[in-house]
Amino acid sequence: MRKNIPLWVGVAVMTAYFLFPLYVLLLIAFNPAKFTIEALYPPPIFKQPTLNNFILAFTQYNFVSPFLRSASVATLVGIFSVALGIPAGYGLGRLSSSLAYPLLVLVLITNMMPGIVVAVPISTEFIRLRLFNSVLGLALVQTLVTLPLAIFIMQGTFSSIPREVEYQARLDGGRFRSIITRILIPVALPGIIAAFLISWMFSWDEFTYAVILSPIKPTLPVEIYYSITRGNLLTGVAFSLIFTIPVIVLTVALQRYLKGEYLSGGVVR
Amino acid sequence: MKPTDRRDIPYLFFVLPAIIYVGYFAFYPSFSGVYRSFLSPHGGFTLNNYDELLYYNLGAAILNTVIVSFGALIIQLFLGLVVASILVWEFRGKKLFSTVTIIPMGIATVVAAIAYSFIFEPRGGYANTLMHALGLGGINWYSNTPLSLLVVMIADSWKNTPIFTLILLAGLSSIPRDLYHAAALDGAGVLSRFVHVTLPNMRKFIAIALIIRGVQEFNIFALPLILIGEHPPLLTTFVYDLYSTSPTVYISLAAATILLALMTVFIALNIAMGGRR
DSSP states (O other), X not given: OGGGHHXXXXXXXXXXXXXXXXXXXXXXXXXXXGGTTTOSSOOSSOSSOOSHHHHHHHHHSOOHHHHHHHHHHHHXXXXXXXXXXXXXXXXXXXXXXXXXXXXXXXXXXXXXXXXXXXXXXXXXXXXXXXXXTOHHHHHHHHHHHHHHHHHHHHHHHHHTSOHHHHHHHHHTTOOHHHHIIIIIHHHHXXXXXXXXXXXXXXXXXXXXXXXXXXXXXXXXXXXXHHHHHTTOXXXXXXXXXXXXXXXXXXXHHTTTTOOHHHHTTTOOO | OOHHHHHHHHHHHHHHHHHHHHIIIIIHHHHHHHHXXXXXXXXXXXXXXXXXXXXXXXXXXXHHHHHHHHHHHHHHHHHHHHHHHHHTSOOXXXXXXXXXXXXXXXXXXXXXXXXXXXXXXXSXXXXXXXXXXXXXXXXXXXXXXXHHHHHHHHHHHHHHHHHHHHHHHHHHHTSOHHHHHHHHHTTOOXXXXXXXXXXXXXXXHHHHHHHHHHHHHHTOOHHHHHHHTTSSOOHHHHHHHHHHHSSSSHHHHHHHHHHHHHHHHHHHHHHHXXXXX
């Protein structure tokens, strides 16, 4: 046990490091303002815990419409990512690598392009197409962030299904479409759900495209940003906590899929 | 045409929708943005948009972006190594600890930025509470550019340490345990094993993590916007500032083009790295 002391010190320090910012948010959310934002040196403990900040935030400010907008954009992004990601992941898995690699790189590049460089030119185009400030327009652009990830997850899923399964089904007289819908999709279902949920989560958090392409009808992260810049700090914090709950739940649930190789864009193998 | 190529054709059709999509929504706008950055509002070719950028703080924006990127990468690399080296051990509560270490990934950038804005307040704040308890005076964290950039680095590192951890952990687990046993038998201590066994074997993973995160580091936007606003500027907040305050879009397109040009270097490096594996 004694020789493990450095290990336990490391665990304790890093746990404190990772949890401290969340603890600060909780302090501000559940303490009266005089012990948090109005104090010069705010005490790092809960004094007189209260729910007043939440009651005030949710009765005085509009939480519902940005919440619904965020949820609809995220759901659309999930659908688009899966709809494009399933065929692309399947095709890339079956193509010879001399063709698959450059196509993969092409998709990867979009993930590395600065969001703001894409968003500014699109904004003028969207005004023309009446997609500015719309749920559909924002979802179409946010899919850029999630599609590469969805493709990697789908490619990984399909490559774990042996080709022999497909050949066998074809020999048995199955038609191409029914092979896909009856055999490949059901087997790949866990991967598809993971791709959908991860896309949903990334869209839920996305800020750059949201603030540039839908400034008048903000999604939740943009609304929180507005609250903070307008000085409604407590409202911003209360909204932040509620906003965070679905993402924490999904992150912990999807821990298995949040592997270095996906996040790094498939460069690590 | 080789026979394998012909067999590829049906599979190409599966990939086509995704390619068309990224072409229309990512490549076309970026190219049109670059093209329009050379246009005057009346439609003729001009370099005026770029000239005008020099009146704003383009140089400072580039310098600050480089400083924040390098600083944040070093912090994340260090912390990522610490966490990954803890996670290769077996200990009670390891599962809980590994969940804690990925929590920042589940926190939206906006929320992380807000939490850090309360930790580092101009007057007071939780960081200053700590300084106060240690008997030190309070600090205005935004009194000068280096300090402001440090706040951005710290907040960004918190949010992104998990990505480093995950990549480095993949590398650490690929090192055969026997190497450590052999080194320990030869009398190597913990530090010496880290320097002579861990680091050499990790070189590839560290490089990959640095380059991948380097790309994303150049693109950070929400975090600096909330913590320090547009001053001191980073390239992304600089573009946004021009976009939201100037009457036409052309100057911000010129700034965006410069950001894209710098990114292209990173992207090329990234692809070269990927190609060598």
